[in-house]
Amino acid sequence: MTDSALREIADDPSSRKRFFKMLGGAGAVSAATVFLAACGDDDEAAAPPAASEVKDNNNSDLKVLNYALTLEFLEADFYKQVIASGLVKDAKVASLAKKFGQTEQEHVEALSATIKKLGGKPVDAPKTKFQPTLDKGLKAVLETAATVENLGAAAYLGQAGNIKSKEVLAAALAIHSVEARHAAALNILVGRGFGDGKGGLEGALPDGAFAKPMSEAAVLKAVKPFLA
Amino acid sequence: MATSRLVAPELASIKVQGLTREAFLMRSTLAAGAAYGAMSATGLISSALADAGGGDVDILNYALTLEFLETEFYTRAAKQVKGLSKYESDLTKELRDNEGAHVDALTATIKQLGGKPAAKPMFQFGGAFASRTAYLKTANVLEDTGVSAYNGAAPMIKSVDVLAAAGSIVQVEARHAAMIRLVRDRPPAPRSFDAASEMDEILKAVKPFIKG
Numbered sequence: 001m002t003d004s005a006l007r008e009i010a011d012d013p014s015s016r017k018r019f020f021k022m023l024g025g026a027g028a029v030s031a032a033t034v035f036l037a038a039c040g041d042d043d044e045a046a047a048p049p050a051a052s053e054v055k056d057n058n059n060s061d062l063k064v065l066n067y068a069l070t071l072e073f074l075e076a077d078f079y080k081q082v083i084a085s086g087l088v089k090d091a092k093v094a095s096l097a098k099k100f101g102q103t104e105q106e107h108v109e110a111l112s113a114t115i116k117k118l119g120g121k122p123v124d125a126p127k128t129k130f131q132p133t134l135d136k137g138l139k140a141v142l143e144t145a146a147t148v149e150n151l152g153a154a155a156y157l158g159q160a161g162n163i164k165s166k167e168v169l170a171a172a173l174a175i176h177s178v179e180a181r182h183a184a185a186l187n188i189l190v191g192r193g194f195g196d197g198k199g200g201l202e203g204a205l206p207d208g209a210f211a212k213p214m215s216e217a218a219v220l221k222a223v224k225p226f227l228a
Numbered sequence: 229m230a231t232s233r234l235v236a237p238e239l240a241s242i243k244v245q246g247l248t249r250e251a252f253l254m255r256s257t258l259a260a261g262a263a264y265g266a267m268s269a270t271g272l273i274s275s276a277l278a279d280a281g282g283g284d285v286d287i288l289n290y291a292l293t294l295e296f297l298e299t300e301f302y303t304r305a306a307k308q309v310k311g312l313s314k315y316e317s318d319l320t321k322e323l324r325d326n327e328g329a330h331v332d333a334l335t336a337t338i339k340q341l342g343g344k345p346a347a348k349p350m351f352q353f354g355g356a357f358a359s360r361t362a363y364l365k366t367a368n369v370l371e372d373t374g375v376s377a378y379n380g381a382a383p384m385i386k387s388v389d390v391l392a393a394a395g396s397i398v399q400v401e402a403r404h405a406a407m408i409r410l411v412r413d414r415p416p417a418p419r420s421f422d423a424a425s426e427m428d429e430i431l432k433a434v435k436p437f438i439k440g
Contacts, residue, residue: 173382174379177375181409
């Protein structure tokens with residue numbers, strides 16, 4: 001089991017580059033500060049790459065960052081609409097939704113700041129279509145949140161290999177594990193348990209002991225129903 | 229796992245937070261010495277600095293040691309902790325099995341890289357299993373520590389394949405942390421951006437759990 005699980009991970013085209021460490025673990029540091037710091041000083045010890053390569057890598061990272069930003073916009077807007085709908089009556093669940101929504105908004109701000117810092121233009125927030133989900137009631141809403149968070153975690157894991165800058169990678173990694181936390185908590189809350197461990201987007205541990213990444217194409221297909 | 233990709237040449241010196249890779253390894257192995265005793269540190273340093281390809285094995289052995297710790301912790305918890313609900317008991321066994329799978333995967337990877345898997349240390353958990361509360365609190369600390377350990381060590385990994393495995397495992401550790409926190413009625417995701425810890429911080433944090 002072990003070997004095949006690892007081989008699946010190794011064969012997946014998603015993880016081609018190093019994750020690099022972002023600055024420390026200080027909780028007091030604001031999101032934007034962490035990102036800007038992480039994207040600041042480059043690696044002075046490495047041989048300077050050709051200017052054209054730097055530009056290509058930068059453009060490539062900007063694409064990934066804007067893709068991530070689109071997903072974060074989607075998540076942040078969903079939580080906003082859920083809270084505004086008044087569907088969540090339970091204080092504990094409401095506080096969780098609010099906290100998760102705030103976190104997604106911080107991811108939006110941090111990603112936007114990073115894109116600007118790299119000389120790019122943050123994408124506009126997509127027009128969303130959550131009303132049909134909201135109309136189905138609280139259970140459907142929370143289940144959708146649980147699914148979307150699993151999607152988010154898989155999406156970040158799937159981009160690791162596409163990111164060229166170690167600093168951007170480090171930042172992505174710090175978001176990745178937070179999406180995973182959201183996903184696990186929501187899947188437990190909606191009563192899905194651990195999941196069958198065989199993949200898919202349902203359950204707190206949908207892939208068992210080894211999380212699987214998702215490609216951008218698969219993620220965009222999955223979120224299509226939520227885009228207006 | 230494609231061996232050819234594992235031995236791809238990498239930059240000789242990678243700078244992270246002002247530290248070169250060699251300095252990071254030296255510092256970390258010295259910290260390991262503090263945790264495991266001077267003799268083993270000597271061995272670790274020589275293997276860390278023996279050649280440029282040794283780093284991933286050292287990082288994998290560091291991860292393996294943490295996974296050994298977690299596996300042993302949940303194995304004992306499943307047998308010893310009284311007063312767990314059905315769900316909490318199921319969760320304990322699920323986490324035990326996941327961590328055990330991580331141990332197996334890391335061990336296999338180290339061998340594939342031609343390295344020698346670290347021996348399982350002797351662990352001690354004090355009063356962690358005396359009550360449900362004590363157990364869950366320690367589990368919470370261990371899982372959050374695991375996440376920050378992987379997030380912190382991943383940057384030092386040279387092989388893309390090893391990195392892929394680490395990314396896959398850290399996501400699962402984060403899920404564990406959230407589930408344990410939920411059971412404790414704590415915020416499952418307290419930060420918007422998870423922490424990344426240095427190896428020496430982590431080794432210091434887990435030192436009380438390692439005997440002698």
